[in-house]
Amino acid sequence: MNRKGILTVVSGFSGAGKGTLMKGLLSRYEDLYALSISATTRSPRPGEQDGREYFFRTREEFEQMIAQQELIEYACYVNNYYGTPKAYVEEQMALGKDVILEIEIQGARQVKRDFPEALLLFVTPPTSGELRKRLENRGTEDCDTIRCRLKRAAEEAEGIEEYDYLIVNDVLEECVETMHQIIQNEHYRAVRNIEFMDQFRKELKEF
């Protein structure tokens, strides 16, 4: 069966608990997964380390990566570039790791264009009321009214149909398991096992 790594995009509402989910998944199954590390032009914050939280790059370096198509996806937020270097992702996938990209829908679309076999997961709280509660209890950097946060969530919700699975984050531990199983089951997809099938058929004909 196929053990080539699966490129998995995880998106979801701010407040859906993506970060905690990812931490749970990686701490529980660290041999199976690799979290993609983004490149960015923003300055490191205290405690952040190049190659751990981000690959910190100058604007010139980043634009060169764009020009040389070294990024799977990139976007510009608040005057800084953020993007996913292709090399690291492909390296990890070749090692058999399922690589996780935590990005937003614009990035997800770019990934799907170049990697049509990518698995797209969208994380949501169980109800809109719960989302609202989580957003109200949470500070964000560049959006300080509840109304603004909810508007953002409504925008994020528009593209859900483009995702493969909707993952409801109600009980964290259960949600980590669900996500883990969905990604692992993806290895059994017929389209990911063409080589296995071809070999099997070839042998059947040779008997």
Added chain:
Amino acid sequence: MNRKGILTVVSGFSGAGKGTLMKGLLSRYEDLYALSISATTRSPRPGEQDGREYFFRTREEFEQMIAQQELIEYACYVNNYYGTPKAYVEEQMALGKDVILEIEIQGARQVKRDFPEALLLFVTPPTSGELRKRLENRGTEDCDTIRCRLKRAAEEAEGIEEYDYLIVNDVLEECVETMHQIIQNEHYRAVRNIEFMDQFRKELKEF
């Protein structure tokens, strides 16, 4: 989340162990699954009961079911009709049961045409050598040489790409679990949760 039953087609090589797998799945999770009961025009064998192993029907009755489009799929083998009555399947799905149809590829294609959201699973032994061994150790009714059985397997193998998942039956207990998880994860598919998403989006806009 979606709890409408999922129509699951299980096909696979003769000798792949489909029957044992189904029994394992249904005995372990009897609340979740229903095995579809086929209608047939062949005579009941000793111990078989109408509505349990099969719905036993006359040729006239069966042809009327065809004419009235009461069958999801049907085929003719050795001068007898076999088919899947729609009513039973829809009834069980409405109850939230994931309904399993154990049929061959021709039937799978008919199902997919009318139920495009059906989940198609193909069961295979881990290697062609293992398949050969199982076929050699097994009697079948209408095909008594190994060569003939292998030719049949090669034909069955031609359509594997049309299936969603390839399930390798190596260790039975593990295989039952894999199949169970693949079917259950299907409930998280975004396309099966359009209503949930629409409701969520509607509420977000009303806040």
